[in-house]
Amino acid sequence: MIEKTPINTQKESSLDASMGELSIPVKIPDLEIIYRDDVLIAINKPSGLLVHRSWLDSHATEFAVQKLRDQIGQPVYPAHRLDRPTSGVLLFLLDKSHATNLMEQFAQQKTEKRYLAVVRGHIGEGFLDYALKKQPDKIADKHATKEKEAQEAQTAYKGIAFCELPIAVRPYAQSRYSLVELMPKTGRRHQLRRHMKHLFHPIIGDTTHGDGKHNQMFRDNFDSDRLLLHAAYLAVTHPVTGEKVEIHAPLDSTFKTLLSTLNLDATCIN
Numbered sequence: 414m415i416e417k418t419p420i421n422t423q424k425e426s427s428l429d430a431s432m433g434e435l436s437i438p439v440k441i442p443d444l445e446i447i448y449r450d451d452v453l454i455a456i457n458k459p460s461g462l463l464v465h466r467s468w469l470d471s472h473a474t475e476f477a478v479q480k481l482r483d484q485i486g487q488p489v490y491p492a493h494r495l496d497r498p499t500s501g502v503l504l505f506l507l508d509k510s511h512a513t514n515l516m517e518q519f520a521q522q523k524t525e526k527r528y529l530a531v532v533r534g535h536i537g538e539g540f541l542d543y544a545l546k547k548q549p550d551k552i553a554d555k556h557a558t559k560e561k562e563a564q565e566a567q568t569a570y571k572g573i574a575f576c577e578l579p580i581a582v583r584p585y586a587q588s589r590y591s592l593v594e595l596m597p598k599t600g601r602r603h604q605l606r607r608h609m610k611h612l613f614h615p616i617i618g619d620t621t622h623g624d625g626k627h628n629q630m631f632r633d634n635f636d637s638d639r640l641l642l643h644a645a646y647l648a649v650t651h652p653v654t655g656e657k658v659e660i661h662a663p664l665d666s667t668f669k670t671l672l673s674t675l676n677l678d679a680t681c682i683n
Contacts, residue, residue, distance in 0.1 A: 444481055447502070448660045452511055452653055454489060456481060457662040458503040460639045464491055477503060492649075493519050496603065498618070501528070501644025502662040511652035518649055519600060527646035528595040528605060529664070531677065532614040533627050536572040536591045541608050543567075545601045567598040568608045574677040582630050590617070592677040605642065617641045637671055 448455040458464075458477055465478045481489050489505040492515045506512055518524050547561035574592040582588045591614070595605050606622040609615050615623040617631055618640040631637040648659045664672075672678075 443484055444477070446485075447662055448504075448658070450651075452506065452508050453492075453504060453651070453658065454481070454485070454507055455502055455504045455647070455660045455662075457665075458495055458500055458644075459665065460498050460500040463497050464494055464503065478505075481505065492516065493600075495644060496606075496640075496642075498640035499528075499642045499644060500639075500662075500665060500668070502647040502660050503644070504647060504649065504660070514652040515649065522599055523650065525646070525648035526597055526644065528597070529643045529645050530593050530595055530605065530609065531617045531641035531672075531675070532591050532593050532609055533589070533617065533624055534591065534614050535575050535589050536570065536593050536612070536614045538571040539569075541568045541570065541612060543608060543611055545604060545607055548602050564601055565599060566601045566604050566608065568605060569596040569598065570594065570608075570612075574672075576675045576677055578675070580630060580634060582626050588627065588630065590675060590677070592672065606640075635671060635674060637667075639667075641668070641671075643668060 444459075445457040446454065447457050456477065462480075463476050465476050478489060478491060487507065488509075489507060490509045490512060492504040492506055492512070495501065495503050504515075506515060543566060544563035545566040546563045571594045572591045573594050576590050578588045578590070580588050593609075593614070595609075597604055601607075603622065606616055606619050610619075610622040615627075617623065618628055618638065619642075620628065620640075628638075643664055644662060645664070646659070646661055648657055650656070651658050
């Protein structure tokens with residue numbers, strides 16, 4: 414029988430440093446544990462925290478794997494990945510003997526994921542089936558000469574709240590934004606960020622695939638420089654019991670305050 418431990422939700426925190434792909438070291442408080450049993454543990458990852466040590470930022474001093482290990486006093490093994498600037502559900506194994514089962518669920522798209530994002534413009538509801546070329550790894554693929562083939566990539570999306578601000582962003586006198594729910598059906602690198610760019614609704618705060626003018630507007634007017642993308646929900650099949658495990662990650666106070674300021678209703682999320 415799997416014992417599920419009651420979760421003591423940690424105090425919410427916000428990060429004030431830049432949350433681009435690279436940033437200066439930031440001291441992260443104790444991680445918020447949102448699910449735990451004898452086999453699995455999940456945290457609500459803050460934006461700006463790397464999952465593990467990476468060449469992406471040699472100056473980073475804190476990582477989710479090591480921080481969670483030290484916090485609970487035992488080894489943890491990541492079951493999947495979240496981009497550094499993305500916040501939300503990050504799942505780990507406490508018993509790595511079940512790693513193959515769980516990793517196959519992610520690889521075979523047998524999990525359910527739901528993200529929330531703020532995007533430029535007013536977006537409706539739809540399903541995007543748009544293949545993405547695999548982005549080469551700067552180290553592993555640096556000697557590769559053959560271009561990677563495009564991989565199948567599918568995302569369902571639905572605009573759930575909308576606003577129009579009396580703030581000019583060239584060439585328009587006003588600016589429009591949407592709170593959108595994103596349900597990826599595949600798991601390609603930067604899939605949601607690249608798909609939103611393809612739809613001409615880039616995610617605010619995306620320094621790689623976004624719109625620099627709108628990112629700057631959010632920095633200037635709302636003191637917001639993080640990627641406004643949050644992994645709000647994850648469902649997997651428990652590798653031992655076979656039962657469905659559903660994990661919800663609430664938005665941090667900074668993200669929620671920004672939505673309130675923008676009059677984007679987020680009551681449907683948590």
